[in-house]
Amino acid sequence: MSDSTVLLVPQKNLDQAKSRLTLPRARRRQLAVAMLRAVLTSATAAGFAAVVVVLDEPDDEREVADLDVTAFHPGCHGLNASLAAADEAARTWYGPVRLAVVPADLPLVTPGLLDLSLRAAEPHARAFIADRSSTGTTLLFAGAGVALRPAYGPGSAAAHAAQGAYRIDDADLDLLRRDVDDLTDLAAANIHFRHTERWGEQREALGRQDSTRHRRGAGSRSGDRGGIR
Numbered sequence: 001m002s003d004s005t006v007l008l009v010p011q012k013n014l015d016q017a018k019s020r021l022t023l024p025r026a027r028r029r030q031l032a033v034a035m036l037r038a039v040l041t042s043a044t045a046a047g048f049a050a051v052v053v054v055l056d057e058p059d060d061e062r063e064v065a066d067l068d069v070t071a072f073h074p075g076c077h078g079l080n081a082s083l084a085a086a087d088e089a090a091r092t093w094y095g096p097v098r099l100a101v102v103p104a105d106l107p108l109v110t111p112g113l114l115d116l117s118l119r120a121a122e123p124h125a126r127a128f129i130a131d132r133s134s135t136g137t138t139l140l141f142a143g144a145g146v147a148l149r150p151a152y153g154p155g156s157a158a159a160h161a162a163q164g165a166y167r168i169d170d171a172d173l174d175l176l177r178r179d180v181d182d183l184t185d186l187a188a189a190n191i192h193f194r195h196t197e198r199w200g201e202q203r204e205a206l207g208r209q210d211s212t213r214h215r216r217g218a219g220s221r222s223g224d225r226g227g228i229r
Helices: 026-044 058-063 079-094 112-121 156-162 171-177 185-193 197-215
Strands: 005-011 050-057 069-073 097-102 128-130 136-143
Touching: 005 026, 005 079, 026 050, 026 058, 026 112, 050 058, 050 079, 050 197, 058 069, 058 171, 069 079, 079 097, 097 112, 112 128, 112 171, 128 156, 128 171, 136 171
Parallel strands: 005 050, 005 097, 050 069
Antiparallel strands: 097 136, 128 136
């Protein structure tokens, strides 16, 4: 099914991304770039009709210029407005295709997980997968010609359900629910680490730095868990 679906991957300005991670800005940017590239690499391997990265900052395109993706700069503010613009653009470029959205902070996503999630979504006009907290959304799907109607923000899972989107609760898709918002999430993802050399290099650098912060008594939840290893 993925070959008839266009995937949208929104990315906040990389200089501002992952602000909840208690790390220096340069490290946060490195981590955001690594996760973005991991998601896009898995998406291109999954064989979507197209993969569109929706960028807040046009200059961030250079970080993915070597990948087989289309960069789109909506020129508007806010995630939902940007995705609505990307919905319109994708249907203009590719016709009444199916659309799916995944965030750029899913370091454990694989081509197989993406394919499985789309098979689960296919029978429904609109569907979504909630994150591990059951409050956020890590995948949003709209069938051919069906408006995406993104409702991201606090409580997006409930908002998408209230719109009538079907909630997918397949246990085999657990790793697709593991987005990274803070150092605790990053530590949890590290346990199940799967991904690219570049992502691995950033993980190791962040792990060394977080370990140093922990020895100095830095007060973060992941520090309380002994840091990222």
